[in-house]
Amino acid sequence: MRETKLKRVTAVVAAAVLIVVAATAYLRARPDDAGSAADEGRRLVQANNCTSCHSMETQETKVGPGLAGILRRGKLPVSGREATRENVRRQIIEPVRVMPSYAGRLTEEEIEHIVDYLETL
């Protein structure tokens, strides 16, 4: 009967969709390298919701500037300081303009890991 066929078609469509979700996630997931400082930095960026305000994939501004290639630019986009690891670290602890400070919220080691990650973008 038609209602039975509808249930079967719905089940097949739902199963296909869930398989695609899992397959695309598997193909796109970044390899888990527990020893990598940059991976730890990526985890910290996600855990602290940095991506809410900063794009990691482009230079386009969300709330803050996009961070793709941030350490390969001549100057940092908001402070105008030279794009060095030290100035990026300084921006995280003593930000200019509206970015909140992460002093006291991140350890020095964690900030270093984040800068390691930003260097890979």
Added chain:
Amino acid sequence: MSLSGIVIAVLYVVLVCTPAALAVFFGRPAGDFFYEAGRSAALIGFTILVLQTVLAARWKWVSRPFGLDIVLRFHRNAAILAVVLLLSHPLLLAAGGAGAELIVSLDVPWFIWLGKMALVLLLLNVLLSGLRARLRVAFEHWRFLHDIVGPVLLGVAFVHSWVTGGDLKSPVLRTAWVVLLAGGVTTFAWHRLVRPVVQRRKAWRVTAVTRETDDVCTLELAPPEGEAGPEYLPGQFHFLTLHRGRGLPHEEHHWTISSSPTQAGRVTSTIKAIGDFTATIPDTRVGDAVSVQGAFGRFSYQLHPGERDLVFVVGGIGITPVMSMLRCMRDRQENLRVLLLYANRTESAIVFRQELEAIAAGRYPLLRVVHVLSRAGEEWTGEKGHIDREMLERYIEGDLSRKTFYICGPGPLMKATVANLKAMGVKDRQIRTELFRLID
């Protein structure tokens, strides 16, 4: 399922999964498995929501392989699938590293709030649709809300994904996203705004209003001057909007076509007063304009030409598609064997009684009619009670495996008859039904 049905189903799956597949090649990975699963769930979930406009638009090429009733039921099922995917989206992102703050924190950017709002609107839309009858919300009120909340939800979700979706920074995905939304908006606008205007301009006219019983009326309609009207199969239904004025309600409803396609130049719909709107059908006058959209449905013996031995089990106003089929068989002199078990409450409620007797007395089709009354008067000498298994076994003669059963009527009759037939050994493929209530 027919080949065209399989093609459409496969095309649907391909379309909903395409953005997630494109993201594999053109997007930018950003996290672990759960994080990426959350992003894929959102890409697919949003695409399903946009394609809901296509499922609801009553396009013939979509509905023909399945029947419009089944397409609209799938529309409901697809909404539930979208809810599962889109509710999973923030949960998977949180599990994949974004943290619970993404969900529980109030201190999130405005575009995250848009995402939360889209989820709330989606849940509201789906719950209202699912609980419409229980909440006693009138169909027209529900549809008005649905037509507002749906597009708003799509717009809010689109902006959320456009701003925050990392994959949508890719030009390929951006283009696909815009094309997708434009397609959905265009389809919705055509179905709900443009087509009603076009149909109003090509309105049909009421040419007769005939009272069949105390609460059943037949409207006869003629197409615009110089037009033949669309072709239809006996047993199909159409959507009518009566433009009567005079303070009478103006709503779109679907009713079976009770006339036969052999009766050229006019169609009839036989309508029972079961609610506030249908109670006004007798107030319709000759000359009133009617917008007509149709025909739809797969409840027709003409879709299965090899079947020659038919059993119709019908209750109440469910006689209308059967009447269309019997009239067609009569006019085309089709040599089919037909048993009609026709249930009503009382003798006065039997619709088309004389015409059924006339067809049964004729040669085509070979028709036997058995009336069954659940509240028969003392003078009634026919069958009493309900059509149960004992009655089916008593009247259905010959090889069950060579018969096709068409069932149309109130929900309890249909459910009981299907169960009884299956218990008697009748296979699923021999049983044909149509869901009269398209959305519940």
